[in-house]
Every structure is written in structure tokens, then in C-alpha cells.
Amino acid sequence: MRNRYQRGERRSNFSRFPNKKKNNAQYAWSEKDLVKSIEYSKKNRRFEPETNYTPVSCFDDLPINRQLKINIKNKGFKTATPIQDQAIPHILEGKDLIGIANTGTGKTAAFLIPLLDKTSKDRNQKVLIVAPTRELAEQISNDMKALSQNMHIYSALIIGGTSMFKQIHDLKRDPEIVIGTPGRLKDLVNKKILDLSQYNNVVLDETDRMVDIGFVNEIKFFISLLPKQRQSLFFSATVSKKVQDILAAFVHDPITVSVKKHDTCANIYQDIVRVSKNQRKVDTLIQLLTQKEFNKVIVFGNTKWGIQKLTDELIHNGLRADAIHGDKRQNQRQSILQKFKRSEISVLLATDVAARGLDISDVSHVINYELPMSYNDYVHRIGRTGRADKNGIALTFVSDFN
Structure with a gap:
């Protein structure tokens, strides 16, 4: 079966990185590590559906x-x-x-x-x-x-x-x-x-x-x-x-x-989006974001400049998008977050300054437009979806290499 997001086979649920290297309590890693890990988890793990927890007391x-x-x-x-x-x-x-x-x-x-x-x-x-x-x-x-x-x-x-x-x-x-x-x-x-x-x-x-x-x-x-x-x-x-x-x-x-079962949430379906050298990465992103099921999406990048430039291009293509990053004043960031929560915008772009602390319900997808700097950052980014025992989808853009 072809990957419905982009070329190649569907690849999902990676939570192990065999070539992780320790670096200041985080992990250095590469796209190749990521793809190997997806293949590993494709053979060894299954997506876990939502489960109901019965509390001892109310x-x-x-x-x-x-x-x-x-x-x-x-x-x-x-x-x-x-x-x-x-x-x-x-x-x-x-x-x-x-x-x-x-x-x-x-x-x-x-x-x-x-x-x-x-x-x-x-x-x-x-x-x-x-x-x-x-x-x-x-x-x-x-x-x-x-x-x-x-x-x-x-x-x-x-x-x-x-x-x-x-x-x-x-x-x-x-x-x-x-x-x-x-x-x-x-x-x-x-x-x-x-x-x-x-x-x-x-x-x-x-x-x-x-x-x-x-x-x-x-x-x-x-x-x-x-x-x-x-x-x-x-x-x-x-x-x-x-x-x-x-x-x-x-x-x-x-x-x-x-209450932590895995390094990544079991109720988050993880996949990759492969982009070949002759493709414009932003065009692939726009194709995804115009699909109906992408109704409340957080897109992560690594630099303030890059995120703002990407936001401008998405807006130019008719998408309801805005960005939060370190160059925006706190009141601006709060205003943008409120718009996203109220679904006045459907795409929120962010640097890792927002990877922690955002508690927004019903985020349908998290997209790593750029590879996070560490495995821990990856875990914290994708944790913006699949919250409160709901299912979510996390997609990561990678180069299409052999």
C-alpha cells in the first residue's frame, strides 16, 4: 500500500532510536536513525487504540x-x-x-x-x-x-x-x-x-x-x-x-x-512524509494542510526566521495560519494561541519555545516540518496531539534518500 501522505510505504509508531548518542541529557540523531527506527517499530509494535481507565475513586x-x-x-x-x-x-x-x-x-x-x-x-x-x-x-x-x-x-x-x-x-x-x-x-x-x-x-x-x-x-x-x-x-x-x-x-x-508506558504516547499514530529532491517541501505541506482531516494542526520548525517565512507562504496560499516564536511579544503569542483554540486559525506554526506547555484540545495533527534537534524534543513536540486519551497523528518530513 502506498503512503497516503507521500511517496513510499506507510511507516508508523517509532519510539526507539537505535543510534541515539548522548549529548547534554538529550540525543543527537539523524534522518537515517529515524527511518531505521520506523522500520524497527513497524515490525515490532502495533498502534494501540484508545483505552478506558477506571479510576479507584471519583x-x-x-x-x-x-x-x-x-x-x-x-x-x-x-x-x-x-x-x-x-x-x-x-x-x-x-x-x-x-x-x-x-x-x-x-x-x-x-x-x-x-x-x-x-x-x-x-x-x-x-x-x-x-x-x-x-x-x-x-x-x-x-x-x-x-x-x-x-x-x-x-x-x-x-x-x-x-x-x-x-x-x-x-x-x-x-x-x-x-x-x-x-x-x-x-x-x-x-x-x-x-x-x-x-x-x-x-x-x-x-x-x-x-x-x-x-x-x-x-x-x-x-x-x-x-x-x-x-x-x-x-x-x-x-x-x-x-x-x-x-x-x-x-x-x-x-x-x-x-503512568508512562512508552517514551512516546501509544495513542499517537506516527508517520513520515518523504520529500524528494525535485519537490518543493512547502508544496507538500500545503497539499496536506488542504485536506479536510487536517483541521487543527501544529507545525514545528527550528528557527524563528524559517517559521515566519513558512507562515507567510501558507497565508499567501489561502490557509488560516499564524506563528508563535521568540520574536513575538508575549501578548501577541497569547492572542494567537486563543485564536487557534477558538479555531479562528487552523494551522499554528511554532518553534520549540512552544513545544512544552501548550494544552490545546483536539489537535488533529502535529507536523515536524524540520527534524527536531533531539529525541526528547521529538517526544515533547508530538505530545501536543493525542492528549487526554484521545488519538492523534504526528508526521515528520524527511529527505527521500536510498
Whole structure:
């Protein structure tokens, strides 16, 4: 059978790269590694359909604040995901926790729900949540606001690209919850505006990504300033040697919850799009994006300039597209993301600045227009589809070589 996306046979579900080489906690790899891996997984793995998880308890059974239960229902949560079902009871008991889970598994609510309950019952409880990217920090902040409606719990969002003056003002209001990225948090700690010794509940979210980006020293700096008596919650999709070193200093006698079956989500169908030398790569992309089933697509590239140029060409060809990357102001990026969520645009182009933290429902396809720099980056990119136990499709463009 011919590949319905482009020339050659259909190739799917690769999650192993036989020629991976270690490089700064990531992996160097090539197109040839990718194709070999697809062939391997084609022989050894099958696409796994959606499976239903039966939680041990429902949200109504949890011993949590009544208003919080109402907010959970209003948020549309009907049943707990595996990470929520297994992590929330331990967090409610005050235990340190290591949560190993792929993106899109509902882990944000897994720590927000018990921490909001804890804060509502004891106003001396203060929460610090550290995330690798602005987008993820903003998503956590939005989820926190939705889950804390009418609970009189206040928060501050501390991220780069926005006014530090406003953030200083927000911190002076003594919020119960602070959510931020390492760079801006460190700036405010150094200015003596943020005192980390006050925070007796701390979450490190997507720690592997913080390590990949280069925030190891910042994380260790934060840990050194935290009170010894605290509840520490750690979430990551992968655990490298550097991540293990952070774990050793961060958590005490932790409970480990792992709901991660594979390095890549089993409910994401993975395929390649082969492009020959005499083809224009962008023409192949346009042919795909004009197909009906490509209704909500994220396209990843490696450079800001390249992504913007590609966006302009897609728009010129009549596609509803826009891009987020480091050259766009934070308010511009937020506006574009909202348009994508509301389906006002159908194609979102992004650099890896957006590979983490985007929580957008019903993304039909992720397209790697350019090969990611590492296997970890690949995993995090494709995790934008197939979220919350839904199926998704991830396509990667490669050269057509022999």
C-alpha cells in the first residue's frame, strides 16, 4: 500500500532510536536513525487504540473543599485520569511525590486540586510552582484560576516578556500561590522581592525540560533557599542523570507514581512524509494542510526566521495560519494561541519555545516540518496531539534518500 501522505510505504509508531548518542541529557540523531527506527517499530509494535481507565475513586469522593468540587465539575472534569487518580490521594496526605507521566495526561490538575484544597484549609500554606516555559506557566495559572473560583485564593504569575513592575505589585499582595519560570523567579529573588523560604509547598513541573533548556543551576539555587519542612512535588516525562541529581536534593521519602508506558504516547499514530529532491517541501505541506482531516494542526520548525517565512507562504496560499516564536511579544503569542483554540486559525506554526506547555484540545495533527534537534524534543513536540486519551497523528518530513 502506498503512503497516503507521500511517496513510499506507510511507516508508523517509532519510539526507539537505535543510534541515539548522548549529548547534554538529550540525543543527537539523524534522518537515517529515524527511518531505521520506523522500520524497527513497524515490525515490532502495533498502534494501540484508545483505552478506558477506571479510576479507584471519583472527584466527589475526595475529602476536599466543597467549592473546589463545584469548580472541578464546572471545568468539565468527569472522571480522574490515571495520574490524577493515583497522585491526588498521596498529595492530600502531605507526602512528597514523584510523578512520571507523558504530556497531556492531566498532571496539572493532579497537583493543583490537592494544593488548592490544602491552601483553602490553612492560609499559612504557600505554594511555589516552577515551570520551564512561559506558555506552560500561563496554562497552569489559567487552570488555577478556573479551579479556585470563589475560593478567595490569590496567585501571581512570574514570567519573562511581561511587566516586572506588575509582578512586583502582585507579590506585595502576598499571594498564596506563585507560578513562574526560572529566569524571572531568580531575578526577583536576587532583588530581594521574592523570599522562597516562605513557600512550604513546591512543585517542579516538567523538570526534564528545565534541565534540557539549561536551568539546572537555577533549580539547585531555588532548592537551597526553600524551607526544609515542605511538601515537594516533582513531575517529569523522563528521568536523566541530571534530573536524578535534582531529585536527590528536592524530595524526601517520596511516593513514586508512574503512568508512562512508552517514551512516546501509544495513542499517537506516527508517520513520515518523504520529500524528494525535485519537490518543493512547502508544496507538500500545503497539499496536506488542504485536506479536510487536517483541521487543527501544529507545525514545528527550528528557527524563528524559517517559521515566519513558512507562515507567510501558507497565508499567501489561502490557509488560516499564524506563528508563535521568540520574536513575538508575549501578548501577541497569547492572542494567537486563543485564536487557534477558538479555531479562528487552523494551522499554528511554532518553534520549540512552544513545544512544552501548550494544552490545546483536539489537535488533529502535529507536523515536524524540520527534524527536531533531539529525541526528547521529538517526544515533547508530538505530545501536543493525542492528549487526554484521545488519538492523534504526528508526521515528520524527511529527505527521500536510498
